[in-house]
Amino acid sequence: MVPELQALGWGDDFDAAYRAFCAPLSPDERGQLTPVRVVGTSRQTFRVRGLHGEQEARLAGALRRQGEVIPALGDWCVLQMGPENAGRVVGLLPRRTTFARALGADNERRRPQAARQQVIAANVDLILIVTTPDADFDLERLERYIQAVWQSGARPALVLNKTDLRENVHWWLEQLRTLGADLEVHTVAAATGEGLQGVRALLAEGVTLALIGSSGVGKSTLTNALLGRDAALTGEVRVSDQQGRHTTTARTLYLVPGGGLLIDNPGLRDIAVWDADSADFGDVEALAAQCRFRKCTHTTEPGCAVQAAVRAGDLSPVRLAAFQAHPARGRRR
Numbered sequence: 001m002v003p004e005l006q007a008l009g010w011g012d013d014f015d016a017a018y019r020a021f022c023a024p025l026s027p028d029e030r031g032q033l034t035p036v037r038v039v040g041t042s043r044q045t046f047r048v049r050g051l052h053g054e055q056e057a058r059l060a061g062a063l064r065r066q067g068e069v070i071p072a073l074g075d076w077c078v079l080q081m082g083p084e085n086a087g088r089v090v091g092l093l094p095r096r097t098t099f100a101r102a103l104g105a106d107n108e109r110r111r112p113q114a115a116r117q118q119v120i121a122a123n124v125d126l127i128l129i130v131t132t133p134d135a136d137f138d139l140e141r142l143e144r145y146i147q148a149v150w151q152s153g154a155r156p157a158l159v160l161n162k163t164d165l166r167e168n169v170h171w172w173l174e175q176l177r178t179l180g181a182d183l184e185v186h187t188v189a190a191a192t193g194e195g196l197q198g199v200r201a202l203l204a205e206g207v208t209l210a211l212i213g214s215s216g217v218g219k220s221t222l223t224n225a226l227l228g229r230d231a232a233l234t235g236e237v238r239v240s241d242q243q244g245r246h247t248t249t250a251r252t253l254y255l256v257p258g259g260g261l262l263i264d265n266p267g268l269r270d271i272a273v274w275d276a277d278s279a280d281f282g283d284v285e286a287l288a289a290q291c292r293f294r295k296c297t298h299t300t301e302p303g304c305a306v307q308a309a310v311r312a313g314d315l316s317p318v319r320l321a322a323f324q325a326h327p328a329r330g331r332r333r
Ligand SMILES: Nc1nc2c(ncn2[C@@H]2O[C@H](COP(=O)(O)OP(=O)(O)OP(=O)(O)O)[C@@H](O)[C@H]2O)c(=O)[nH]1
Pocket: 161, 162, 163, 164, 165, 188, 189, 190, 191, 192, 214, 215, 216, 217, 218, 219, 220, 221, 222, 233, 234, 235, 236, 237, 244, 245, 246, 247, 248, 249, 265, 266, 267, 268
């Protein structure tokens, strides 16, 4: 596999999906295409990175009309190359993981036609939930975050930051351990560099890691420490109530020197998580019933009705990813 793409998180599954996308095209058409990863998003354009470095790209009209499949940060896309920064995203490859938040009723009233979930990041392998030994510390909220991460298909781990502020770090650590025996917990002080080697070790070649947590817990400070440069803006926390100021607003996927990819998210107020128990995948299950194999995993099997529906545009790859990541899925079989 191409090393440049591998460093960006490419894998056999994306490769197979990309080939399938290209298969019906003429060699000429195929020659205009290249796989890219979304490394930055703004309202109208995407920043994408692939074999030809980084560039801005627009979403092809046909894709834009299918509101549900708008590429998100971390997505692998098919880019139709053009003259400088005139590339167009013409395809979205199926996601490995989808970290999304349900949109509130308020948002739905204003944009009734919009998708009911907002994808925060796609194809993230590991999500570090950052908290601090102070007023932010809330085991119940952390538990909700952990659930949300599992639902996304990614693996959760915890980071207790600002340990330089406490003598009794051990006590806080014990509290976090009650959240799960196999849950990895890292204690760090991002501001001083203390304890970072454990987090650094997670950033292997091609691994995508994302940071979530309240505003002010030090996600951007940790990002800068891992990148070795001041890439992300950081902000003081308010003295009055210890709350952060929502410093981070832009969303970027950084390439970490030495390997791995990192997403520094804006502080979450609280995630209205995609409700696991009420999720209804009747449409996907009806398709799955038509697969050739009873134990089909709907990935690469021949005769898979689910993948066929995705290819035909009848089933959104986002929805399939949500179905694949769903914790209750295994139980129903
Ligand atoms: N004492 C101490 N302060 C820290 C540490 N890490 C970060 N801070 C401070 O905490 C404040 C907030 O840090 P940020 O990195 O901006 O927090 P954030 O999580 O990115 O916040 P948002 O972008 O608003 O979500 C800054 O003043 C940092 O200097 C640490 O390890 N120890």
